[in-house]
Amino acid sequence: MNESFENLPVSIDTLPELTPNNFNTIERTYLKVSLISNSIFFAILMIGGICLVYFNDDIDRPLLAYGLAIGSVGFLWLFNIIFVSKAFPKKQYALRARDIIYTKGLLWSTRTSIPFNRIQHVELKQGPFERMFKLNSLKIFTAGGQTSDLVVPGLSEEKALQLKEFILGKTAIDEPAS
Amino acid sequence: MNLLVEKYTSPQRQSKVAIGIILIKLIRQTIKAFWPILLSLFFGTRSSNSFIDYVGYIALGFAAINVLGSILTFFRFYFHIEEGAIVIDKGVLKRSKVNIPFERIQTINFQQNILHQMFGVVSLEIDTAGAGKAELTIDALNKEEAEAIRRHILAEKKEIIGNDPALEQESIKEEAGETVLNLSISDLIKIGVSQNHLRSMGILFAFVFSTLNEITDDISGLVESQVDGYESFLSNNKWAVALISILVVALISLLYSIISITLNNFELKLTLKKNGLKLVRGLLNRQEISVSKKKVQVVSWSDNPLRRLFKMYTLQIAQASSSEAAQLKSKIKVPGSYQLQIDKVASNVFPSDFYKEEYKNRVSNLLLKRIVVLTGVIPALFSQFLYFAIEWYCLLFLLWIPLVWLVALMYYRKRSFEFNQELLKNNRGTFGNMYELLQIYKIQSIQIKQSWYQRKKRLANIVLFTASGSVKIPFVDLNTAESLERYILYKVESDKREWM
Structure with missing residues (x-):
């Protein structure tokens, strides 16, 4: 540890650490939601590829062209499915006494921490596929601009409501007396 | 309540100067939106005379619309101060009534452009805490009255919120303080000289080329017609011509920098x-x-x-x-x-x-290594494929690696x-x-x-x-x-x- 840390008024070792067992995983069904919404994108891409071949009169060997169009998109799709499923367990959140932490990312991992006393407001969001699986996303806004806003996806309806209440309660307490 | 503010308890219009200010604002918007068309029409007249009338009518039409618009905007803009809020009623086609409670007002700033300065008025800008477009502008107000309104709003706001330290900041505008910085003309010239001239040059080039592009599809043709008759001179003095053009571009960029800096930071x-x-x-x-x-x-x-x-x-x-x-x-x-x-x-x-x-x-010094590998070594190695096109000259691209290394080292050191x-x-x-x-x-x-x-x-x-x-x-x-x-x-x- 370098000298900057030794000059701090508190010892770093006495501050609470982030341990992996604080973390909660999100609902398993959210994986289905991401796969379905991705599949729509790839399906459109595939239809586009097929149309491109179908409406083109200059192609000598249509079978090969179809194969290439469907094959390449299919390959990307498969890759996407594997990647999304692998990355899914990395989506985790932790609630501590005074902050919320969310981690994500397989190749490029990100861990975002937001103290409750910096939260501006909290929102529950539900897309069409999330509604099918009765899931909610919790959006947390700070004054730090769009890139610092946090979205915790894949929460069951009651869990999401509970989290929202919890955070709102905390932000109210931490508000400086004015 | 202050006498000056008293007047604003019933709906008021802005100072009459606002018509002119709104008009200038509208003309600027019009020119901004249509300048390529206006310019190309203007240049297009050179070929046929019948176009002149045409262009004149169009310009007249725009001017009439702008004058009418600014007058209507002026007469359809009312504001007044209510119990704990400022209310604005405006809009010609789309009418809107905005009510901003004092406690939501974050900052009140004044702006003066040259017209404001001539008539001793200010434009009042009110920024609120809410996200998005909660901002509000009153184009022209008598300076003393604007200051009275600001004082009134801030005082009222203080009363509403109580003795919130958040409000003390607003008194900054009134109280006197210590001047830390005062830019003199020589400072402004120093700043102008040391501006990032590449940026100024970029702005100028972008402007010139987009203008030329709008006027003519054939830029090289235009240049050729302009230098017609000097060809032999140009081809005999290539270096001199290149040198002079570089000097001219540099001079223009320098002038541009100095002028824009002076305009923006005059008497800072x-x-x-x-x-x-x-x-x-x-x-x-x-x-x-x-x-x-x-x-x-x-x-x-x-x-x-x-x-x-x-x-x-x-x-x-x-x-x-x-x-x-x-x-x-x-x-x-x-x-x-x-x-x-x-x-x-x-x-x-x-x-x-x-x-x-x-x-x-x-x-970590791995940052240096990462930059050199990703932006230096890998592109340089890929460029070796150019061997098929330019043969051994491709080896020159290997010089890219030490160059990147040097720049990355400068970055890493700092x-x-x-x-x-x-x-x-x-x-x-x-x-x-x-x-x-x-x-x-x-x-x-x-x-x-x-x-x-x-x-x-x-x-x-x-x-x-x-x-x-x-x-x-x-x-x-x-x-x-x-x-x-x-x-x-x-x-x-x-x-x-x-x-x-």
Whole structure:
């Protein structure tokens, strides 16, 4: 540890650490939601590829062209499915006494921490596929601009409501007396 | 209630000067939207005379629409002060009535362009805390009355909210203070000379080429017709011609820099007050920005190799604001300040005991290696495929590697960060220097980011978000990054001071 840390008024070792067992995983069904919404994108891409071949009169060997169009998109799709499923367990959140932490990312991992006393407001969001699986996303806004806003996806309806209440309660307490 | 304010309890129009100001605003908008068409029509007349009338009618039409629009806008704009709120009723086609309660008003700033200055009026800009477009402008108001309104609103707001320290900042505008910075003409010329001329040149080129493009499809044809008759001279004196054109372009860029700097920063004055800062500047467009200390999120200063000759920095003070667009507008930017003045501002805005040199934490030297490999070695190796096109000349591309290495080394040498219990300073730059200073407890959120490579090497990037943009520190040792994260969270969560 370098000298900057030794000059701090508190010892770093006495501050609470982030341990992996604080973390909660999100609902398993959210994986289905991401796969379905991705599949729509790839399906459109595939239809586009097929149309491109179908409406083109200059192609000598249509079978090969179809194969290439469907094959390449299919390959990307498969890759996407594997990647999304692998990355899914990395989506985790932790609630501590005074902050919320969310981690994500397989190749490029990100861990975002937001103290409750910096939260501006909290929102529950539900897309069409999330509604099918009765899931909610919790959006947390700070004054730090769009890139610092946090979205915790894949929460069951009651869990999401509970989290929202919890955070709102905390932000109210931490508000400086004015 | 003040007599001047009394008048505004019933719906009022703006000062009559507003018609002119709105008209100029509309004309500027029209020209901005249609200038390529106007210009091409204007140039198009050279070929056939019948077009002249045509262009004249169109210009007349635009002018008539603008005059009518500004008069209608003026007569359909009412505002008045109600119990604890300012109400604005406006709009010709789309009518709207806005009611802004005083407690939601964040800042009230004055703007004066040359027309305002001539008639002694100001435009009043009111920024509210809500996200999005809650901003409001009254185009022209008598200066004394505008000041009376501002005083009234602030006093009322104080009464509504109680003795909130959040309000003290607004008194900054009234109270006298110490002037830290006052740019003289010689300062302005120094700043203009040391501007980033490449940027000015880029702006000029973009302007010239887009204009030419609108006028004619055949730029080379246009150039040829202009230099017609000088061909032999040109081809015999290639070097002289090249030299002269470079000199001309450089001179124009220099002039452009100096003029734009002078216009924007004429008689710039930065004043330190008990609770914040006030900046006044501008020749044609007189601008006044006030910032309270509490709202200051990041103080940064930067130089470039040219400006370093004059030992000058560009000082920027960013404050918390509702939207990103408003952030830009409410930023205090002083292009020519000396280290002494920066120290004064920083130790005034932030707790002065903590504004001092600290241990410089270096970032990992793997950052240097990464930059050289990703932007130097790999592209250089790929360029060797050009062998099929240009044969052995492709080896020249290998020179790219030492070049990248040199630049990356300059960047890496300057990359460090310092912190103590109150402040964090981020130092960076390649050819110039950039320093960012922020108060730790004002941080909004923290991100620790790792690529798979960084995970393997136990390194991380830290991103600190404040209410006026983010600060990034790359390739920090993971232990240090996590300790810093723990300390920052502790500091933010335990500090009860207000952050905006």
